[in-house]
Amino acid sequence: MSAPYSAQRWIVGRVVPVVLLVLLLVVPASLVGVAGPLTGVRPQPPGPRPSVAVRVNTAPPAPFGATPSDPAAIISSVNRSVVDINSTLGLRNARAAGTGVVLTGTGLVLTNNHVVAGATSITGRAVANGRTYHASVVGYDRSHDIAVIQLANATGLPRLAVADSSSVTVGDSVVAVGNAGGAGGTPTAVTGSVTALDRSITAQEPDGGVQQLTGLIQVAADIRSGDSGGPLVDRSGRLVGINTAASIEEQGQATGGTGFAIPSNTAVGVAQQIMAGTASPTIHIGPTALLGVAAADAEGQVAGVMVTGVIFGSPAERAGVGAGDIIRSVDGRPVGSARELTSVLDTHHPGDRVRITWTDQAGQAVAATVTLAVGPAG
Known part of the structure; x- marks a missing residue:
C-alpha cells in the first residue's frame, strides 16, 4: 500500500525562532486520526537541523499594499484558473480541502500531492464556471508533493500563464491565491514578496505525517490553511509557484506570514511527466x-x-x-x-x-x- 502518513516534524533549513510550519491543507480536527496510517515513519534527513512543531496558520489575510500592477486585476484573472478541491479521506474517516490550478481546458489540474493523499473520493469546483466535477488522480510525485487530477467531462476551462521561476529574485512582489479555510466560493488572495530562494523544509501534515521538500520559494505573505496547491503569481499574474506551507510561532503568535511555494518550473515539469504517463522512481501513474x-x-x-x-x-x-x-x-x-x-x-x-x-x-x-x-x- 502506498500512503503518505508518518510521524515527524517540519524543519526549517536555517536557525530561526521556534515556529510552527504547516502544510496548507484543511482537515477538520474532530475527524483526524480516526483510522491509522498505512505506512510507517519516514526517517529524518541526516545532519543537525533546528526542530519545530506544527499547527495551522489562522492569521487573517494581509491587506493589499501598493504594487507596480493592479492587484484586483491580477486576482480577477488568476481566479478563473483556480479549482477548489475537496477530498474524502476514506481510511481516516475525514475530509480535506485545498486548491488546484488548471493545466488544460479539458480539466487537468495541478495541485499538491498532500491535498489528495489518502483520498477515496475527490471533487473539484472550477471557479471559472462554478461547476463541481468528480475528479480522479492521474498521477503523483510524493517526493516533490505534486499531483495531477482530472476533472471528469470538463471543457473550456481557462489556463493560467506560467512564468520561468528561475527568473524569480528576492524582493519580487507576489500574490498568493487559494481556498483559504476551505470555504470555497471566490478565492482569497494576499500580497507579499519573495524573501528567500532554494529553501529546504521537512514537512508535517495535519495528522503528524512528514515529507522533506527542497528548492522552495520562501515568501512573506499570510497564506493560510486551504491554500495548498493554489497559485503563487508574479505582478503580471503568471504562475511562479504552488503554495505549500506556512508558519506561525509555537505560542500562536504570527511570524509575519512566512510561506513556502514549489517553483513553477519544478511543479509544471513534474506535472508534464505525469500527463505524459512517464513513471519514474518518484512518479506514480494511475x-x-x-x-x-x-x-x-x-x-x-x-x-x-x-x-x-x-x-x-x-x-x-x-x-x-x-x-x-x-x-x-x-x-x-x-x-x-x-x-x-x-x-x-x-x-x-x-x-x-x-x-x-x-x-x-x-x-x-x-x-x-x-x-x-x-x-x-x-
Whole structure:
C-alpha cells in the first residue's frame, strides 16, 4: 500500500525562532486520526537541523499594499484558473480541502500531492464556471508533493500563464491565491514578496505525517490553511509557484506570514511527466496499489518492516499477515524500512500479483502471493 502518513516534524533549513510550519491543507480536527496510517515513519534527513512543531496558520489575510500592477486585476484573472478541491479521506474517516490550478481546458489540474493523499473520493469546483466535477488522480510525485487530477467531462476551462521561476529574485512582489479555510466560493488572495530562494523544509501534515521538500520559494505573505496547491503569481499574474506551507510561532503568535511555494518550473515539469504517463522512481501513474498494512520500521534482530495493523479484507489480511509480523521482502525486493516498503509498492498497480515474505510472531518464515487492491490516492 502506498500512503503518505508518518510521524515527524517540519524543519526549517536555517536557525530561526521556534515556529510552527504547516502544510496548507484543511482537515477538520474532530475527524483526524480516526483510522491509522498505512505506512510507517519516514526517517529524518541526516545532519543537525533546528526542530519545530506544527499547527495551522489562522492569521487573517494581509491587506493589499501598493504594487507596480493592479492587484484586483491580477486576482480577477488568476481566479478563473483556480479549482477548489475537496477530498474524502476514506481510511481516516475525514475530509480535506485545498486548491488546484488548471493545466488544460479539458480539466487537468495541478495541485499538491498532500491535498489528495489518502483520498477515496475527490471533487473539484472550477471557479471559472462554478461547476463541481468528480475528479480522479492521474498521477503523483510524493517526493516533490505534486499531483495531477482530472476533472471528469470538463471543457473550456481557462489556463493560467506560467512564468520561468528561475527568473524569480528576492524582493519580487507576489500574490498568493487559494481556498483559504476551505470555504470555497471566490478565492482569497494576499500580497507579499519573495524573501528567500532554494529553501529546504521537512514537512508535517495535519495528522503528524512528514515529507522533506527542497528548492522552495520562501515568501512573506499570510497564506493560510486551504491554500495548498493554489497559485503563487508574479505582478503580471503568471504562475511562479504552488503554495505549500506556512508558519506561525509555537505560542500562536504570527511570524509575519512566512510561506513556502514549489517553483513553477519544478511543479509544471513534474506535472508534464505525469500527463505524459512517464513513471519514474518518484512518479506514480494511475491508481495506488493497496497491500493493506500499517507499518513502522522494525527494531531488533530481524530486519524488515513491523506490521502495526492490518485492514480487514485487504490482500495482506487474506494472506494471513498479522500485527506484530515482520515483512522481509515484496516482489523479491528486500524491505528494510517502512519507507522502502512504500517505494516498492509505488512501482506496482492494483491487480498486480506480488510475492511477499514475512516472519510471524512465532519466528517462522512465511511467504504468499497476493493480488494488490485499489488503495486511497497518493
